Amino acid sequence: MSNKIFLLLSLFLVILSINAVNAEECSLSDLQVLIDNSSDTVNLDCDYAFVQMDSSGGVSVFDKDIKIYGNNHTIDGSNSSTLFEIKFSNVYMENINFLNAGNSALRIYDSNFVIKNCTFINNRAFDGGGIYIEGSSPGLIDNTLFLNNSGYQGSAISMYFWGNNELTISNSIFNNNSAPLILDADGDGNAHLFSIDNLLDNQMFYSECYRYGMPGNISFVNVTYNDFKNHSFKIKKGDAINSGIANKTIIFELFDKNDKLLINTTNITNQNGIATVDYSTLELGNYTLKVSYSNLSDTKEIMLRKEINFTMSVEDIFYGDDLTVKYNITNELTGIGELSIWYNDSYYVPYDPEEFNFHEPSYSMPFYLNESFITVPFLPEGNHLIFLEYLGDNIHRPKIINQSFNVYPFGNNLTGNKAVIHAPDIEKYFGGDERLIINFTDENNNSLANKNLSIKINGVTYNRTTNSNGQVSMAINLKPDYYQYLVSFDGDEVYSPSREIMEIHIHPTIVGSGYSMIYCRVQPDNYYEVTCYDSKGNPLTEGEVEFNINGVFYKRAINSEGKSRLNINLDPGTYTITSVNLQNGDT
Incomplete structure (x- = not known):
């Protein structure tokens, strides 16, 4: 198989050389005119190359349905230009050689595309040396070669997908497309070797974007990349994609605080690109770690610490x-x-x-x-x-x-007639006289009397029996907060068990300035103010509030707007303050 790939690449290079000698060269501006004047189909009849007068943005395809047949001609960016920028279009490209782009051969945005029998060679970009794809851009890349392209991320292809995309890459070859490697030492003494590129042996970058909906899927069919031959697999939305570089030798050098070399050894990165060494013979403490691979290195101050035993079980x-x-x-x-x-x-x-x-x-x-x-x-x-x-x-x-x-749902596979708990969500103010009323019926909404219900609120279980109307009623004396409560019927000889979980929200009747720590400054306007309500949520118009600052108590009246203010004349500093609505004891 490797010989076949070599022959294919050699034959391609020979064909390119012949074309370079024999074909007439045209500029990207000429190609732009050809695209603009076409309503549906373009057949290339010469090679195209970037010249000084061309736009570095390449040939623009905007809001068009077009088929471009290359007839084995080349489009050359002279290491300076994007070759095509495609937006909001439906594009078919076949038998084109894309060479030497300076900022991606193709940049595709929110477009449908098909690329068949093409080559991408020696193209470069920060993001997507061969092809950059963004947005909702479903497409097909078939029988295409990516060779010697480069980029910081996405040396061959870079994809930022959103929308319902489906991309298929089939019968294609990815070889020697290079993105830079990154070597990182962490604070616990591990080394991580990785590339931004996370697909096809670190030649392709894929990022999901949830801003505009769920991303789609990528299917690879009979794809060859570096030493991996004729692979088929699928990347689904939400898949965790590994960008670690496996099976590489990392050099570890560990120094003490006096720069004395204590460890000089190597280890191999695992499938996630992680390598580590055994520090168990060293004392716990601070050291300097240097990790190296090829021309990469990273140095960090690390702290050697004990591993812990930590296990759990849940059912x-x-x-x-x-x-x-x-x-x-x-x-x-x-x-x-x-x-x-x-x-x-x-x-x-x-x-x-x-x-x-x-x-x-x-x-x-x-x-x-x-x-x-x-x-x-x-x-x-x-x-x-x-x-x-x-x-x-x-x-x-x-x-x-x-x-x-x-x-699991409660009551599945239980025998007996269905019983239904009708429990409400409750919202009330502290001290209010609203009660929790629960109705208990059969599935036809007929009341069920003399049935035992348990109600669990705030860790306490109350047992109640339904009255002749199938109801239980109980007072709610809870502090201001959010609570959940569980109502349970354990079942009897006629009715199957039933459960319901609902919520209770108790609003406070005294609302402060949103903090309990206050900082006093040397100025005349230091004060702390609260607003007080009755048990129905109406502002109080009389009564008193008791303030407590670091154990010293003060009482102040509530005005007609429900507010009570304590003026503060203390030395600069931080103090703890609490307040109590003396009408009901709410704090």
Whole structure:
């Protein structure tokens, strides 16, 4: 196969040489006129090259449906120009040799394209030496050669996709297209060798953009690249694409604080481009690490720390059950870690920093390292991914572990008649007399009397029995905050079990200036002001507020607008202040 590729390249170079001698040369400006004057089809009858009078932006194809047949002619950018800039068009290109572009041979934006039986040789650009593709640009590249193209990212092809794209690259060859390698030493003593290019043995760059919708898929059919022959595979939206350079030898040199060389060794990068060495014989502390590969090197101050043992286990649950996360971590560790739970199908979705579209976990909380389990209530149905993270300290390295689990619908495959819990979301002010009223019926909305329900709010479970109207009613005496509550029916000889999770929002009746730490300056207008409401959310017009500054108490009246102000005359400094609505004790 390698001999066939060599013969194909040799034959192509011979053909180019003959063309260069025999073909008449025209300028890119001539080609622009030919494109502009064509309504549908262009047949090239000479070679085209960039000359001093041409635009460095290349030949523009804008809002056209056009087919361009090259007849094996060349288009040469003389290392100065883009060859084609294609926007909002439908373009077919066949049997064209694209050479020596100075800023991509083709730059394609929001266009449909087909490229067949073409060659891209010795083209360069910062982004997309051979072809740069952006936006909603579905296309086909078939039986095409990419050779000796270069770019910082996307030496052969660079793609920024959005919209519903489907790109197929088939029966094509990618050889010796070069993007620069990057070598990085991290703070824990590892070396990472990688390229910006993340496809086809680091010859092609692919980036998903979620700004305008989901990106599409790329299919590679019978594609040869460097030492990989006739490969077929598919890249789907959301796939994590590896840009690491594997099987390369990295030199590690480690120095102490006196610049004494302690380690001088090598190791091979793994499939992710990561190489490391064993530092276990050294004392914990600070060192200088230099890593080298070929003409690349990187030097960093590193801290050698202990690896920790950190494991967890979780089991699938039913909707309404508490999730119990059991974990085990190195004994001497204390402090706080971080727990986060994500929907499994959204965790790997890239964010778009232009739109500040940063994905957030569905649940997160800190946890204490010296305990052995964590309880997480009220998770929604679905497949989830849980992470436990230890952030590290001066002795121990950080570590993140994860596991997937399911929250199954409650009541599946249970016998008995269906029972329905009608529980509302509640929104009220602190101290209000609104009650939580829950209706319990069968599936035909007939009330179910004398049924036992349990209601779990803020970690406390209350047992209630429905009255003759199928209702339970209970007062809500909670501090201002957001809460979820679980209503459960365990089932009986007639009706199957049922559960429902809803929300309660208790609004405060005293609202301060948004902070509890105040900084006093030497000026006459230092004060702290709060606004007070009654249990219906109406501003109070009388009463008092009690302020507490570092243990000293002050009472001030509430004015007709519901406001109470404490003037402050203290030495410059930072103070803690709290306030209490004396009408109901809300803080």
